[in-house]
Every structure is written in C-alpha cells, then in structure tokens.
Amino acid sequence: xxxxxxxxxxxxxxxxxxxxxxxxxxxxxxxxxxxxxxxxxxxxxxxxxxxxxxxxxxxxxxxxxxxxxxxxxxxxxxxxxxxxx
Amino acid sequence: xxxxxxxxxxxxxxxxxxxxxxxxxxxxxxxxxxxxxxxxxxxxxxxxxxxxxxxxxxxxxxxxxxxxxxxxxxxxxxxxxxxxxxxxxxxxxxxxxxxxxxxxxxxxxxxxxxxxxxxxxxxxxxxxxxxxxxxxxxxxxxxxxxxxxxxxxxxxxxxxxxxxxxxxxxxxxxxxxxxxxxxxxxxxxxxxxxxxxxxxxxxxxxxxxxxxxxxxxxxxxxxxxxxxxxxxxxxxxxxxxxxxxxxxxxxxxxxxxxxxxxxxxxxxxxxxxxxx
Numbered sequence: 021x022x023x024x025x026x027x028x029x030x031x032x033x034x035x036x037x038x039x040x041x042x043x044x045x046x047x048x049x050x051x052x053x054x055x056x057x058x059x060x061x062x063x064x065x066x067x068x069x070x071x072x073x074x075x076x077x078x079x080x081x082x083x084x085x086x087x088x089x090x091x092x093x094x095x096x097x098x099x100x101x102x103x104x105x
Numbered sequence: 106x107x108x109x110x111x112x113x114x115x116x117x118x119x120x121x122x123x124x125x126x127x128x129x130x131x132x133x134x135x136x137x138x139x140x141x142x143x144x145x146x147x148x149x150x151x152x153x154x155x156x157x158x159x160x161x162x163x164x165x166x167x168x169x170x171x172x173x174x175x176x177x178x179x180x181x182x183x184x185x186x187x188x189x190x191x192x193x194x195x196x197x198x199x200x201x202x203x204x205x206x207x208x209x210x211x212x213x214x215x216x217x218x219x220x221x222x223x224x225x226x227x228x229x230x231x232x233x234x235x236x237x238x239x240x241x242x243x244x245x246x247x248x249x250x251x252x253x254x255x256x257x258x259x260x261x262x263x264x265x266x267x268x269x270x271x272x273x274x275x276x277x278x279x280x281x282x283x284x285x286x287x288x289x290x291x292x293x294x295x296x297x298x299x300x301x302x303x304x305x306x307x308x309x310x311x312x313x314x315x316x317x318x319x320x321x322x323x324x325x326x327x328x329x330x331x332x333x334x335x336x337x338x339x340x341x342x343x344x345x346x347x348x349x350x351x352x353x354x355x356x357x358x359x360x361x362x363x364x365x366x367x368x369x370x371x372x373x374x375x376x377x378x379x380x381x
Contacts, residue, residue: 032328040345
C-alpha cells in the first residue's frame with residue numbers, strides 16, 4: 021500500500037501536533053498522526069513510512085506496518101490521507 | 106399599508122429594518138429605542154465604526170393585528186406578539202449580517218466589553234444561554250459595550266461593534282427573551298476603536314457558588330474549544346491561522362469555569378487594563 025496526504029483548507033502546527041480544517045471539520049492531530057501527514061507529501065510505501073515513523077517516535081510493539089494500518093485507515097476516512105494499493 | 110424604516114449600522118454593515126402593519130410607526134419607534142446604539146445616524150459616530158462594506162441589507166417585519174389571517178411565507182417576519190417579534194428580529198438581523206460579513210470578519214459567538222479610553226477589549230466566548238448577556242449586564246457599566254452576541258474581528262485586529270439590544274431571559278416570558286435597550290442597563294458605545302486584549306472561554310456552572318477556576322489554554326486546545334463557537338468560519342480564508350494569530354498576540358485564551366458573573370470582574374479588569 022502507498023499513501024499520500026490530502027490537502028487541507030488550513031493547518032496550525034504547534035510543537036509536534038496540529039489542528040487542521042478539512043471537510044467542514046476541525047480535527048486535532050496527535051504527534052504521530054501529524055508525522056504521518058508530514059512524511060507523506062509524496063506517495064510513500066507503507067513500509068517506508070513505518071520506518072520513518074520509527075526513527076521519529078521509536079519502534080512500536082509488533083509489526084510496524086501492521087501497527088500503522090489502523091491509523092492510516094482513520095486518517096483516510098477523515099479525508100486527511102489517500103491510499104493506493 | 107403604513108410602513109416605517111429603521112436604518113441600523115452593525116458589524117460594519119448597513120441594515121434597513123422596514124416595518125409594516127397597522128401600528129408600523131409605533132413599532133418602528135420601539136425598535137429604534139431598543140437598538141438605539143446601532144441606529145445608523147449615531148452608530149457612524151461610534152469609536153471604530155467603519156462604512157458599510159457592501160449594499161445595505163433589508164429585514165422586513167410586520168406587526169399583525171390580532172384579527173389578521175395567517176400570512177404567506179415570503180421572508181417577512183410577522184407576528185402578533187411584539188416581544189416575540191423583537192426577539193425574532195434580533196435573530197434575523199444577526200443571521201443576515203453574519204452571512205454578509207462572512208469572509209471579511211473573524212466572527213466569534215462571544216460578548217465583548219472594552220476600556221473606554223484605551224479600547225482594550227475582553228472577548229468572552231460562550232455558547233448561547235451561558236453567560237454572555239449576563240456578563241455584559243453585570244460588568245458592562247463603566248466600560249464600553251461592544252456586543253453580547255457576535256464579536257467581529259477585522260484583519261487589523263480591531264473589533265467591529267455589534268451594538269444590539271441585550272437579550273435577557275425572563276422566567277415569566279415563556280422562553281421569549283426581552284430585547285433590552287443597552288442604555289437601560291447603563292451600557293454605552295465605545296468612544297474609541299476597540300482591539301482584542303484577551304480572550305476568555307466561559308463555562309458557567311448552574312450553582313452560583315461554584316468556585317472560580319481559570320485554566321490557560323495552549324493554542325491548539327484553544328482552537329478546538331473556540332472553533333465550534335464561530336460563525337462563517339468554514340467560508341473564511343485560513344480561519345484557524347487567523348484565530349491562532351489573534352489568540353497568541355494577546356497571551357492566549359483562558360478557560361474560566363464560574364458560577365456568577367461577578368466572579369469574572371478581576372479577570373475583566375485585568376484584561377481591559379492592558380495596553381491594546
């Protein structure tokens with residue numbers, strides 16, 4: 021799977037977190053969610069994204085790619101990320 | 106049919122209230138008395154007032170004789186009860202000016218009072234029915250009244266006054282709010298332009314003895330707290346960025362849990378005492 025961030029109408033970043041305006045919603049992004057978007061300005065393989073996140077935030081428990089999938093799904097359903105097989 | 110007009114100037118917008126009905130002149134006089142600080146002729150001289158940003162809006166209202174048949178739905182506010190009609194008129198004016206100023210102003214669902222000489226304004230954000238009007242009533246005398254409903258912040262940081270009547274809940278009025286002339290409550294218009302000096306996010310508890318609790322909000326928390334209490338936000342360019350700039354240039358926002366408006370006095374004193 022490859023992912024790429026979706027453009028938002030507005031974004032305020034403070035520290036390593038953010039608040040975004042997208043699809044008529046105001047959403048607060050955790051440091052991890054914000055990093056996912058920051059690292060996916062171009063299409064990126066999920067495995068590469070998982071590796072980059074591990075460098076920033078440390079290794080997750082279990083398989084890094086599998087650990088990432090639910091968060092990618094959440095961001096995609098919120099319109100903040102697009103995915104491609 | 107008899108008609109009369111009441112020209113208002115609110116939130117940088119001219120609004121003509123056109124009144125019809127058998128007692129049009131009398132009802133127009135009542136409207137002018139309740140909206141006395143916003144009557145265009147005087148509102149143009151209020152500190153910080155600006156010329157209308159577009160063509161005048163028109164809001165039509167008709168006070169019906171009790172014997173009248175049910176009217177058509179043609180956008181005209183109609184009713185037989187003067188008190189209810191005054192409340193609906195306020196709501197209609199608010200909706201109309203918000204629609205007209207969307208994109209030009211950062212509009213917060215908030216009340217605001219300012220220092221009469223410096224224009225330093227405290228903005229208190231709160232959902233409907235949770236303390237904006239009461240705070241204006243209790244802490245407004247001696248300060249400049251800016252609004253009890255919608256604070257319109259211009260790009261230059263000044264506030265566009267919305268000098269509407271104070272909407273006052275009355276237990277014996279079955280849910281209808283009394284639209285009280287600000288003058289009756291000792292409130293007056295700003296003599297100088299007002300600028301945001303501080304932002305409070307109000308959380309009023311039902312128990313008036315509730316202990317005051319003040320929490321400083323970091324910017325992201327303040328954005329998610331305040332954004333739901335805005336108007337036209339989604340149709341404004343970069344509204345989060347704008348709101349963050351407003352908050353951070355005045356020391357951020359504070360969330361205040363309280364039981365009675367009098368508890369807010371020290372905070373309001375402190376913010377209005379700042380140099381804008």
